[in-house]
Amino acid sequence: MSTPAAETAADALTVLGKSAKELRALGDARHLSLNDAEWAAVQAHFKSLKREPSLAEVETVAQTWSEHCKHKTFTSPIRFTEGRKTRTIKNLFQETIVAATAAVKKPWCLSVFEDNAGVVAFGKKWALAFKAETHNHPSALEPYGGAETGVGGVVRDVLGCGLGAKPVLNTDVFCFGRPDYKGPLPEGAHHPSRTLRGVVAGVRDYGNRMGIPTAGGGIWFDDDYRLNPLVFVGTVGILPQWAVKKEVRAGDLIVAAGGRTGRDGLHGATFSSANLGADAPSSAVQIGHAIAEKRVLDALLRARDRKLYSSVTDCGAGGFSSAVGELGAKSGARVRLEAVPLKVSDLDSWEIWLSESQERMVLAVPPKNLKALEAVFAAEGCETAVIGEFTKDGRLLVTHHDATVVDLDMNFLHKGLPRVEREAVWSAPASAKASGGVEKKLSQALREAVAHLNVCSREWVIRQYDHEVQGGTVIKPLQGVRHDGPGDACVIWPHAATGDLEDFTGFTVAHGLNPDYGRLDPYWMAMACVDEALRNLTCVGGDPSRAALLDNFCWASPADPKQLGALVRAAEGCRDAAKGFGAPFISGKDSLYNQSKDEKGRELPIPGTLLISALAPVPDVRKSVTMDFKGPGNALYLIGRTNDELGGSLYHRLLGRSGGEPPKVSPAAALDGFKSLHAAINKGQVLSAHDLSDGGLAVCAAEMGFSGEFGCLIDLDEVPRDPRIYSNETLLFSESPSRILVEVTPENESAFLRHFGKGAKSAPVRRVGQTTANPILKVVGLDGSSIMEEALNELKNAWQKTLPGMLG
């Protein structure tokens, strides 16, 4: 048995006087992920203190300075070389994402980039907290547990946002390798189909058991994700506006609530700063406990409404070390580890301090409220423990029995991270001309397009999620007469949380993601993602001028200047899109180092991936629309201009063609079109609306048709377009952004058109055809002849059977 003193001696590290190489070896053995400059800073700090650090201190520093917690790449200086020009970016995050939000200056942004989630106003009394993050590395190792704890983590983020928000929607986006991948895989890697099944099951079980509807999301398949799947988990929560601000006061007690602390998930944060390899620590993986988190949620919200605590945050990566460190960053904190309730009694001090056991929250509680708070949590069967107090001396002091475990200056911990300048290079692809591939018949291309993995029905996944719980899902993920058509976005009416049945304001959440554009130019990928997210939410009735955005960057190692260069391009795209659309970023996250060694030992990086998630209020949920055709004889209008920009498109992928121009967004015209459509939807003049994305006009019209079981006749000559386009294929399959196909009754046509401007800068809108009773997709080509006549039920069959065919 070890006495505290002996334990401390065993925990001491020898850092002073060691060479960089020795320190690196020490870091590797302990999974610390500190680089040379960071080790040097630690060494210098403890040299000035004239003592060796304890293991817990170095671990605390490593956690706090990890990519996961401090976003080093995004906040460090970068020397960016673009063609022949080189410039220095001091802080990529500040100069792109934050600068854009500051520039658009929206008064309804209540809290941005400060808290665990971004917060926007929702009516006069309420606010919405929105957060999306990734859980990629754990999901690669253990898909079920990784996805589950990912959902648990983001739900806790929203719960620990402000004084606590009630989660009302989960949304999940995944990137996987093809489920029918036949090639070799390295030892220990899961097959993509197993990853998919596990991740979907994890998201399902956690969300369903907590009673949160999972109603939004998407999946992207690409074999370059086979070793590094991406799992984006997002949650929207609702909280009263008075609960948005929180402040820790000196003298507040530090109260741990929820699950007990065990040896789970050690090194999760530092693990995210390392390439994924066979030697990943198994302790980084956990299984979530949804019921425990639900109890924390219920107790916490009750305590919030009684104003029993002054601040709260979740125990995420880094455990108590980051939760207490964050809360006490401005004041100081004193923690006694012996007071922490443990799962097993043989934990070392540093393990208690850094464990990432799930379902725990940390609260700052004024001493006079402690009794009442304990009673509220006890009523839910939820354990609490006072583990210390917040001070005002600016120090982080952690003891275990009589031994000092951590004694650090908050200033060093939060501001001492040395910034290393990195190199980034971007060079545009040499040729913009598309090349290669074999021509296909249009009807053949359409059939392959609807059956393509990135287009086909997601029903196999969606039906596993409970998207109805809480009873507010007005527009559901699957739409149409048979409830199986692909919706653009969901609309939620959070009456169960607000208790107000007279107020019909709701909100909608949509996503944009397309790594294929990023392969050509990450800048235009970022623009296209923002555009896609906004047009999706406009389609269902969301207000595009009130949209708030989240960014999630998933990239390979930023140590590679080319990868970092692409990341810089994408971030600049985000900045310009946010400014152009007047949509602020309110929160975001990045996950880097998504690469691992394939079966031949070569590094396999993921394609640079950006997920844009957008949240917008729906002024009246009763006016929201779905995407299926509602009847025969209605006019079809196409909003937005079609250009010859098939680079990165699904059509090129089907033909095996590479290169070409990626679609380019002009935000001003796009926003004008979205706003006009929104006005028309609000007046009830729109029967259905669906955005044109993968597969362009052809896939969009087919989806609207087979979901509503009405056909349509489209004349390509009427499509608003670049006059230089002479090809039917381009008009059918171009993925030019900002375009929406809208169904309007003949009586409403003139009223509908009045919402659209006629100026040079406004979005073009033209009647391109009409719906028909016979469920056939008919297209008239530029020369006036019929070029396509496809039975919609056959297209639907092809669209529906892809995923079940691969997963059984």
Place this chain on the structure above:
Amino acid sequence: MSVRIQPTNTHLIEVRLRPEHFDAEGASALALLQAQGLMALKEARVSRVFEIKGPLSANQVLQAAKDLLCDAVTQEHRVLAPTPAPMNGMNSWRVEVWLKPTVTDPVGETVREAIAEMGLPRPDSVRCALVYRLVGRTTKLQLEKAVSKSLANPLIHRAVVTEAHP
């Protein structure tokens, strides 16, 4: 004088679907194993085993099994012997998938609390395993490999494959 230390009681309870019901979980497990190449497997049925440790008597554990762990309409339960006698399998297999001791078992924790809420003594620990009974021609080695790629993740699970009497 020798002191006899009473070991903590360990009870194993198995809960399974009655044979007349279609076992969807089993069918899905069978498909996963067949996708791993074990085409000669013909049947799979799934049950759950609860390992309950603590100051409970055999009768108390039975009561928990009957009233808490088992849905009397569709399921049946039985007490397992701690070390089942080895039997000649004749193409019958039993695969137990346990979470490793270092991994939190949320089902086990919930059962532990629920037993205490029934008014029975609180168990020291409860762990839950999935048990697959398989019928079909294969070898232990092949089956172990297929299980590690489909039903269990060696990182967090311990899978025990035995030939078992049906």
